[in-house]
Amino acid sequence: MTTTAPTATAHRSGRRFETARQVADAVLFEGYVLYPYRASAAKNRMRWQFGVLVPPAWAPAQGEHSLQRTEVLMEPRGAATLSLELRFLHAQRRTVQEAHADGTFTDTPALHLPDRVLVPWDEGTEERVELRVAVPELTEKEIVLPFNRPAREDTEPVLDDHGRTVGRLVRRTEEAEGVVRLHAEELEGPYRVLKLTAVVENTSPWTPDGPGTAREEALPRSLVAAHLLLGLTPGSFLSMTDPPEWARSAVAGCANLHTWPVLAGEDGRADVVLSSPIILEDHPAIAPESAGAMYDATEIDEILALRTAALTDEEKREARGTDPRAAAVVDLAETLPPEVLERLHGAVRSLRAGTGAAAAPQEPAPEALFTPDTPWWDPAGSAPAQPTPDRVLVDGTPVGPGSRVTLRPGLRRTDAQDLFLQGRTARVEEVLHDVDGGVHLAVTVEGDPGADIRREQGRFLYFQPDEVTATEEP
Incomplete structure (x- = not known):
């Protein structure tokens, strides 16, 4: 050496x-x-x-x-x-x-x-x-x-x-x-x-x-x-x-x-x-x-x-x-x-089509930055939005607003309060779909004295379909 x-x-x-x-x-x-x-x-x-x-x-x-x-x-x-x-x-x-x-x-x-x-x-x-x-x-x-x-x-x-x-x-x-x-x-x-x-x-x-x-x-x-x-x-x-x-x-x-x-x-x-x-x-x-x-x-x-x-x-x-x-x-x-502090609140960089020579016309450019004055969605260039279903299958049973389910929080949920909801029955208020294709059930727990207030304010508990089982109506 x-x-x-x-x-x-x-x-x-x-x-x-x-x-x-x-x-x-x-x-x-x-x-x-x-x-x-x-x-x-x-x-x-x-x-x-x-x-x-x-x-x-x-x-x-x-x-x-x-x-x-x-x-x-x-x-x-x-x-x-x-x-x-x-x-x-x-x-x-x-x-x-x-x-x-x-x-x-x-x-x-x-x-x-x-x-x-x-x-x-x-x-x-x-x-x-x-x-x-x-x-x-x-x-x-x-x-x-x-x-x-x-x-x-x-x-x-x-x-x-x-x-x-x-x-x-x-x-x-x-x-x-x-x-x-x-x-x-x-x-x-x-x-x-x-x-x-x-x-x-x-x-x-x-x-x-x-x-x-x-x-x-x-x-x-x-x-x-x-x-x-x-x-x-x-x-x-x-x-x-x-x-x-x-x-x-x-x-x-x-x-x-x-x-x-x-x-x-x-x-x-x-x-x-x-x-x-x-x-x-x-x-x-x-x-x-x-x-x-x-x-x-x-x-x-x-x-x-x-x-x-x-x-x-x-x-x-x-x-x-x-x-x-x-x-x-x-x-x-x-x-x-x-105005500088407001910029720290968040930015989206992955939704605008690339403009560089190396970027494919439909590929998003990582450097794209969006502000309230630059819309991330172009209505003229997008396909019409498809209606999202208001029911989802849970173990082969259609579940939607008004359905009764039994809560079975999975291992992915680490909130200690969810342990108290294990086995409780709840009523589905909404079926929600996120931008990544995920499905979420908004529910109120039966027997909750504040359920009416939660419905009024839209403050629900949220579970995914594999965290509930369908329950027969009484």
Whole structure:
């Protein structure tokens, strides 16, 4: 194994990765800080969930990984070159210290300022390893690129409104080491295709003190949210999720460990791949309605914006002191104009006929966006709607409005209240059909003293036909 010579130097891939990097940024910071964006929140006490490559001495006993492997197929043309960016977060531990009159500092669990409350926290700094190599080199030998991020300690003074030092932040970063290994092999087939293998490995020599060493000790020496951007010039990659028929067996022979490669960049192009620890589709994109990064892995922008704006002033002070990115989320939620917030409520992108050259005339275009002023249904171009039947067969018996049924909630229903309805009889009020062809029975439970009010207000319980049995009329 040899280390690359001049081709392994840092190289800016320029505009090639710009579009893909927007999604890669979301991968890098997905789950970085969770609502309610405070260090004290229970959700933020277990940090770093995606793409964590831990030191190899710590990984086996804890069920985590020290490497990830990407295998993709590519069709280089001419004197092609491969550009690579490895991106990850390097965790750094931030402690808070209070200043004393004699000029000394001591650790404190919280430093209260008028606009924020500073508390200990693990921050993440973005790191990047870049490589550019001629494709023929990849087929001749394995390219090995080791990298190192040294340990360091930095201090930042904390000043009050009058410019006096009231404390300081101390940031300590441990050494992180790793290696990128690349090679390619030509496959047999009707076309010239190369299988590219890219391995990212944490090679830190750090050894845990014992079997009970906490994850928090390994994280500062880990590669967090590690992912790859790969670019080929000239040439193209094959989709790993929707390959051409002739390449399906070759794609099936690729082994991807702890990562998921998809075509990225501008739609319609295939010269960039994002290999992500999060499962994505080809050509993923950030929703144009998003006003800014929310970082939370469990919610959608609208909910997060509304909930964040509703935090108390004290909660916002702690969030602002937790992390600059959390502070940015709070400021964003407080300044969103109504028209931007309204855009977050939802958009339909799959009902308009495609207009691009590659789109079939009747196929929907994923990028189509609809607003109240752009109807999604064209009455002149649609077949007349067929009347939906008001009765449905349940075990061979027609059931419709007025029919009596016995409720048998299935396993798919997880609402605990449904258990109380098991075996109860009910009367069907309506038979409803959704746009996907599903059928739903709106019912009122017999013996319910509020049944008349439910009918009046249209507030029914809903079951599918396989969750009821027909009951003979008394």
